[in-house]
Amino acid sequence: MLQVTVDWIVYQLIGMDPSSRLSQSLHFFVYDSIKIMLLLFIMISLIGFLRTYISQNKIRKWLTGKKKGFGNFLASVFGAATPFCSCSSIPIFLSFLEAGVPLGVTFSFLITSPLVNEYLVVLMLGFFGWKITLAYVISGILIGVISGSILGNMKLEKHLVKDLISSKSQVADEIKYDGIKKRIIFGLKESISITKKLWIWILVGVGVGAAIHNYVPAELIQGIINKGGLFSVPIATILGVPMYGSCAAIVPIAVVLFQKGVPIGTALAFMMAISALSFPEAIMLRRAMKLKLIMIFFGITTLAIIFTGYLFNLLQTVITG
Numbered sequence: 001m002l003q004v005t006v007d008w009i010v011y012q013l014i015g016m017d018p019s020s021r022l023s024q025s026l027h028f029f030v031y032d033s034i035k036i037m038l039l040l041f042i043m044i045s046l047i048g049f050l051r052t053y054i055s056q057n058k059i060r061k062w063l064t065g066k067k068k069g070f071g072n073f074l075a076s077v078f079g080a081a082t083p084f085c086s087c088s089s090i091p092i093f094l095s096f097l098e099a100g101v102p103l104g105v106t107f108s109f110l111i112t113s114p115l116v117n118e119y120l121v122v123l124m125l126g127f128f129g130w131k132i133t134l135a136y137v138i139s140g141i142l143i144g145v146i147s148g149s150i151l152g153n154m155k156l157e158k159h160l161v162k163d164l165i166s167s168k169s170q171v172a173d174e175i176k177y178d179g180i181k182k183r184i185i186f187g188l189k190e191s192i193s194i195t196k197k198l199w200i201w202i203l204v205g206v207g208v209g210a211a212i213h214n215y216v217p218a219e220l221i222q223g224i225i226n227k228g229g230l231f232s233v234p235i236a237t238i239l240g241v242p243m244y245g246s247c248a249a250i251v252p253i254a255v256v257l258f259q260k261g262v263p264i265g266t267a268l269a270f271m272m273a274i275s276a277l278s279f280p281e282a283i284m285l286r287r288a289m290k291l292k293l294i295m296i297f298f299g300i301t302t303l304a305i306i307f308t309g310y311l312f313n314l315l316q317t318v319i320t321g
Helices: 002-013 021-051 056-062 070-081 090-098 103-115 118-127 130-153 180-215 218-240 247-259 264-276 279-285 291-320
Strands: none
Touching: 002 021, 021 118, 021 180, 070 103, 070 130, 090 103, 103 130, 103 264, 103 291, 118 130, 118 247, 130 264, 130 291, 180 247, 218 264, 218 291, 247 264, 264 291, 279 291
């Protein structure tokens, strides 16, 4: 239905030539923008409704005193269920530290929360399909579990600046919801609020993707990747770490690069690096930890992303023969 409607708008109402690059770019832009906006609004509303049943205070208790590794897994799953970027995850990360949650467990949350969130998952579903999206979610949670476990075993608590972890970092008081109607309203309000913040990034990302899709020759993209050779994954990851952007803008670009011949692992490594690590995040973390700990955290997470990129590329080679 959506495909037919967009065809009519672009090729009949506007009267553009279906064979021209400009009309194909416009079609790509209109179709994917509408599709992603609808998916985002519906999924954010649903997840916002479900989140009203989850108590953050209870979750903090669950993460404390668990068997080795299990707390990291719970923290990663919780991080995957939260709609935060790398910077907005930090207040909850700090509140976990104040609550006495082990450092490695808190890092599992901090890594997975921006790496796997429902908005990014919805965008990936729309662009990549459920198989790649599911593999991405699983790998993102594993990155959080493994990286957090490694950091926890390194006994790095001495590098925390405890004086800077104040009560201002605490998670807001729990809100009580009496009935289904209030929970639904909360979900809708959250969806409207977040969609307002993301829509411009969606349009920018889809617009860049549309331009790349129809104007950038596949040979050029292929040539850039080929120059990286065996090191294309670490190059993509290292380039992504300094950058900071919304997943709404990142995913459309990544999928178009993949469509142009960039290996899936290389494209996803670039996207993971932008999502999970950023300079603004490092600046905010400086409030709570010394520079050495920040560098160790960034280094281990970067290595985990690079490994995952190579793994995805290997799986793609095996599947495609």
